Amino acid sequence: MKMDSPITDSIVEAIYAKAETITNKVVKTPIQQKETWTNRIDNIVTSRALGFPLMLALLCVVFWITITGANAPSEFLARFLFMIEDHLTAFFSFINSPSWLHGLLVLGMYRALAWVVSVMLPPMAIFFPIFTLLEDLGYLPRIAFNLDHMFQRVGAHGKQALTMAMGFGCNAAGVIAARIIDSPRERLVAIVTNNFVPCNGRFPILITMATIVSSLTIRSAYQTVMGAVIVLAGVLIGILATFLVSWGLTNTILQGEPSFFILELPPYRKPQVGKVIVRSFFDRTIFVLTRAVIVAAPAGALTWLLANIKINQLSLITHLSTRLDPFGKIMGLDGVILLAFILGLPANEIVIPIMLMSYLSAGAMLELESLDAIRELLTANGWTWLTAVNFIIFSLLHFPCGTTLLTIHKETGSWKWTALSAVIPTVLGIIICIIITQITHLFLPLF
Numbered sequence: 001m002k003m004d005s006p007i008t009d010s011i012v013e014a015i016y017a018k019a020e021t022i023t024n025k026v027v028k029t030p031i032q033q034k035e036t037w038t039n040r041i042d043n044i045v046t047s048r049a050l051g052f053p054l055m056l057a058l059l060c061v062v063f064w065i066t067i068t069g070a071n072a073p074s075e076f077l078a079r080f081l082f083m084i085e086d087h088l089t090a091f092f093s094f095i096n097s098p099s100w101l102h103g104l105l106v107l108g109m110y111r112a113l114a115w116v117v118s119v120m121l122p123p124m125a126i127f128f129p130i131f132t133l134l135e136d137l138g139y140l141p142r143i144a145f146n147l148d149h150m151f152q153r154v155g156a157h158g159k160q161a162l163t164m165a166m167g168f169g170c171n172a173a174g175v176i177a178a179r180i181i182d183s184p185r186e187r188l189v190a191i192v193t194n195n196f197v198p199c200n201g202r203f204p205i206l207i208t209m210a211t212i213v214s215s216l217t218i219r220s221a222y223q224t225v226m227g228a229v230i231v232l233a234g235v236l237i238g239i240l241a242t243f244l245v246s247w248g249l250t251n252t253i254l255q256g257e258p259s260f261f262i263l264e265l266p267p268y269r270k271p272q273v274g275k276v277i278v279r280s281f282f283d284r285t286i287f288v289l290t291r292a293v294i295v296a297a298p299a300g301a302l303t304w305l306l307a308n309i310k311i312n313q314l315s316l317i318t319h320l321s322t323r324l325d326p327f328g329k330i331m332g333l334d335g336v337i338l339l340a341f342i343l344g345l346p347a348n349e350i351v352i353p354i355m356l357m358s359y360l361s362a363g364a365m366l367e368l369e370s371l372d373a374i375r376e377l378l379t380a381n382g383w384t385w386l387t388a389v390n391f392i393i394f395s396l397l398h399f400p401c402g403t404t405l406l407t408i409h410k411e412t413g414s415w416k417w418t419a420l421s422a423v424i425p426t427v428l429g430i431i432i433c434i435i436i437t438q439i440t441h442l443f444l445p446l447f
Helices: 007-026 037-045 051-094 099-137 140-153 160-167 171-180 184-196 203-217 220-250 273-308 316-330 335-343 348-360 371-380 385-396 402-412 415-446
Strands: none
Touching (some): 037 140, 051 140, 051 220, 099 273, 099 348, 160 171, 171 184, 171 402, 184 402, 184 415, 203 220, 203 348, 203 385, 220 415, 273 316, 273 335, 273 348, 273 402, 316 348, 335 348, 348 371, 385 415, 402 415
8 A cells, every 4th residue: 555645545445455355255156257248348448459559540530530520510610700701891891990900800800710710619529529429438448447557657647548538629628627636746747748639729730731741752642641640640749748748747846656546447338429419519619619719819819910010111920930030940940930839829720820921921810722822832931841840749749728728727726837837848849849850950961
């Protein structure tokens, strides 16, 4: 018995020990346990040989369904919301509104909201119900069982596997899910590291950049496969970073023994589909989307102001990106990219539109019509495969979005842990990008 284990763990362990003692006194003959279909399935999904491959395959299927299923609704929603923008523009013109007011409210705030809603709502409306269905089915405890020993080895709690999985839908939701961990120390580990798994706001970035990397490196026949491999590799990098940073935290500022994790695998049961869909939509999707909208509107206004306020014939956004450019070059990026991530703090969805706006010196956030057009624009501004790779790495390893940071502060009640949750992934991302860039510059001339 660990002396610093939570009292609840000690009580439960004592109850099980007492129950075993009583059973040994009462039961005189060995009981032949009847093998049920639940046992047969568990022998497969929790086995050492098949457990992890099945988890990875299921993860790929869920992502494929989410990404594929969200394409058409996102496109429809974007067309609808930007149609409303046209009507708003006509209204502002009708009332002879000043151009700066139209730009600030419509081209700044409303356009940022339109992009966030059109990009976030469809994937969340698909991912969260699927995740909740797996939870209702009884599969998520099996995931925790499979990953428990890995989290135990890095000093974290096995239930962190569940919070990590929730982070794929939204990191803010993953932070809230850390409430299932009783130990305050291990709950902090789960909260601080949840940002390492990409949320649905970063998947559009991953998919776009993966397509561009594949088009710059291989023939068109294999670009789709290469793009899928890059996205999956990004997810695995995030999971690896979760284990690495969890190990670092539990061996430094959050030292301690992992608490006793008792997990009783529930029987599989038929999910209540209607109830699950309604609960996941209102409790998770709408909740997270509301927080994202609250922080995206001010970001859109700020971005428009920076793009339209000029000093010496150059916009503030140009001046700022120029200042950041030397450090960006060290990372294998540039000042425009770094500024796009900084201004995209409220919502990851607006990072690429801000970046494109800066390259084109436009006065409002915009989105080009095709990936080919984006690739041509980026190539014209000095992008190479190394730039795209570092962009993917930094999109995975950088500060959480504003919604997640606000959630972290609410859950921890501490600005210190909120700041650390932003600093740790950002520093790690900067270091990795610098290492990749310097190694490439050192060895590439040899080939």
